[in-house]
Amino acid sequence: MTQKQILNFIDGQYVATQKQFAKHSPMDHSVIAQVHEAGKAEVDRAVAAARAALDGPWARMTVAERVERLYAVADGINRRFDEFLAAECADTGKPRSIASHIDIPRGAANFKIFADVIKNVPTEFFEMQTPDGRGAINYGYRGPVGVVGVICPWNLPLLLMTWKVGPALACGNTVVVKPSEETPQTAALLGEVMNEAGIPPGVYNVVHGFGPDSAGEFLTTHPHVDAITFTGETRTGEVIMKAAAKGARPVSMEMGGKNAAIVFADCDFDAAIEGTLRSAFVNSGQVCLGTERVYVERPIFDKFVAELARQIEGWKIGLPDDPDAKLGPLVSREHQQKVLSYYQLAAEEGATVVTGGGKPAMAGALADGAWVQPTIWTGLPETARVIREEIFGPCCHIAPFDTEEEALKKANDSEYGLAAAIWTRDVARAHRVAQRMKVGISWVNSWFLRDLRTPFGGAKHSGIGREGGVHSLEFYTELKNVCIKL
Ligand SMILES: NC(=O)c1ccc[n+]([C@@H]2O[C@H](COP(=O)([O-])OP(=O)(O)OC[C@H]3O[C@@H](n4cnc5c(N)ncnc54)[C@H](O)[C@@H]3O)[C@@H](O)[C@H]2O)c1
Numbered sequence: 001m002t003q004k005q006i007l008n009f010i011d012g013q014y015v016a017t018q019k020q021f022a023k024h025s026p027m028d029h030s031v032i033a034q035v036h037e038a039g040k041a042e043v044d045r046a047v048a049a050a051r052a053a054l055d056g057p058w059a060r061m062t063v064a065e066r067v068e069r070l071y072a073v074a075d076g077i078n079r080r081f082d083e084f085l086a087a088e089c090a091d092t093g094k095p096r097s098i099a100s101h102i103d104i105p106r107g108a109a110n111f112k113i114f115a116d117v118i119k120n121v122p123t124e125f126f127e128m129q130t131p132d133g134r135g136a137i138n139y140g141y142r143g144p145v146g147v148v149g150v151i152c153p154w155n156l157p158l159l160l161m162t163w164k165v166g167p168a169l170a171c172g173n174t175v176v177v178k179p180s181e182e183t184p185q186t187a188a189l190l191g192e193v194m195n196e197a198g199i200p201p202g203v204y205n206v207v208h209g210f211g212p213d214s215a216g217e218f219l220t221t222h223p224h225v226d227a228i229t230f231t232g233e234t235r236t237g238e239v240i241m242k243a244a245a246k247g248a249r250p251v252s253m254e255m256g257g258k259n260a261a262i263v264f265a266d267c268d269f270d271a272a273i274e275g276t277l278r279s280a281f282v283n284s285g286q287v288c289l290g291t292e293r294v295y296v297e298r299p300i301f302d303k304f305v306a307e308l309a310r311q312i313e314g315w316k317i318g319l320p321d322d323p324d325a326k327l328g329p330l331v332s333r334e335h336q337q338k339v340l341s342y343y344q345l346a347a348e349e350g351a352t353v354v355t356g357g358g359k360p361a362m363a364g365a366l367a368d369g370a371w372v373q374p375t376i377w378t379g380l381p382e383t384a385r386v387i388r389e390e391i392f393g394p395c396c397h398i399a400p401f402d403t404e405e406e407a408l409k410k411a412n413d414s415e416y417g418l419a420a421a422i423w424t425r426d427v428a429r430a431h432r433v434a435q436r437m438k439v440g441i442s443w444v445n446s447w448f449l450r451d452l453r454t455p456f457g458g459a460k461h462s463g464i465g466r467e468g469g470v471h472s473l474e475f476y477t478e479l480k481n482v483c484i485k486l
């Protein structure tokens with residue numbers, strides 16, 4: 001049987017290369033595709049195509065024409081929903097129930113929201129006096145930055161890639177996308193949709209490969225790339241920022257997290273349990289906004305730990321097509337080994353393992369898949385590595401607290417600052433605590449409720465910049481002032 005081939009997409013055409021790497025199934029480690037790795041020559045071609053497209057029909061399109069095309073892209077994703085769904089689940093192993101409700105719908109929504117934003121962008125205008133008395137006017141004008149390098153992670157592949165490509169294209173830029181080597185398929189498939197939607201060749205390009213000494217590095221060090229937007233681990237972001245420094249290119253960085261949930265005794269208990277189950281375990285914990293540290297007010301601590309463990313033990317671990325599966329495998333054997341190493345470390349650091357802590361027994365070929373058990377720990381000190389380092393798996397540590405100040409101190413004691421979830425019925429306290437969390441987004445009595453018009457991004461080591469609604473314009477446009485003498 002011929003293996004599925006995942007090609008690069010350059011200047012509106014699919015491009016094969018002589019060097020390929022295998023994409024393994026997260027379910028059983030079988031090879032499901034050969035991915036064509038872009039070398040320096042292909043990255044050069046992609047950047048050149050993107051630059052040429054900036055001076056072609058794309059540049060001459062009005063905002064209304066760009067908006068029409070972005071809506072056509074969204075419609076194209078929805079028209080081919082099942083293809084995107086199958087590709088995303090094959091690459092990630094995530095349950096179809098997650099990809100069909102989150103990943104793929106957001107792929108379309110991310111084009112629509114920024115088409116709507118770009119239609120309604122106010123800019124500033126000033127009248128000024130001049131010595132000759134005739135005066136002058138000034139107005140702000142937002143033009144494209146140029147060629148944007150887009151580097152993506154593997155946990156929400158289509159969602160996070162389009163969260164960048166949507167605003168980039170809405171603002172008139174062109175892009176070269178480097179998807180994660182773990183999840184190449186939906187970015188490649190989007191090329192067909194771009195062509196069908198009438199996006200001119202060269203506006204959207206995809207190069208496959210890895211980071212160092214591969215497409216990722218070739219793209220971020222390319223002198224004709226005008227800006228770089230990255231989502232991934234903080235240590236990778238640091239490397240990319242160094243590359244962007246040459247030529248003083250702007251960067252937008254969405255990076256790691258070690259997010260806390262604070263559960264007060266007065267909370268809606270069932271809602272707090274339901275919300276923490278999702279924030280700690282959905283997508284097998286592979287969500288940057290997910291909760292890995294839970295702080296529970298002491299009067300309900302034992303009850304909370306017992307109920308969270310009871311309910312997560314009821315979550316079915318299974319294949320994407322299993323409608324009852326709520327937990328899939330991790331994305332790769334490599335990531336499975338990383339998460340299991342933290343399970344081992346937690347035991348060595350003296351954690352009480354309330355549930356999980358290892359690998360589930362999987363039948364047949366599935367035993368070779370990247371499966372781990374959902375895991376809950378208690379009993380660790382705040383200095384433990386399991387409390388300080390991002391694990392990015394289906395696991396969390398739960399600790400008691402006695403005062404609001406203690407909870408805030410512990411929750412804020414992290415080099416990361418991405419997200420927080422706060423559970424309380426006390427409205428004044430909700431505002432007080434949410435505002436004092438040193439993060440980019442605080443949810444109160446909820447988690448992962450997303451209004452795409454709001455600012456999204458991380459503080460501290462979790463990110464640089466904000467994307468979402470008009471906030472994306474700061475990165476994806478060049479704002480200039482035009483002064484006209486009257
Ligand atoms: N803040 C957010 O919005 C957000 C969202 C999703 C994931 N994340 C973070 O991403 C991480 C998981 O994703 P990941 O494992 O794919 O991250 P990663 O940093 O390993 O890789 C991300 C991307 O960077 C590329 N890359 C790696 N080294 C590079 C280099 N030297 N030059 C250029 N590109 C390079 C990879 O090939 C991949 O495409 C977690 O830390 C998670 O918290 C953050």
Ligand SMILES: O=C/C=C/C=C(\O)C(=O)O
Pocket residue numbers: 155156160163286287288289450456
């Ligand atoms: O894993 C991280 C999730 C990021 C989510 C978003 O960027 C979003 O919802 O726009």
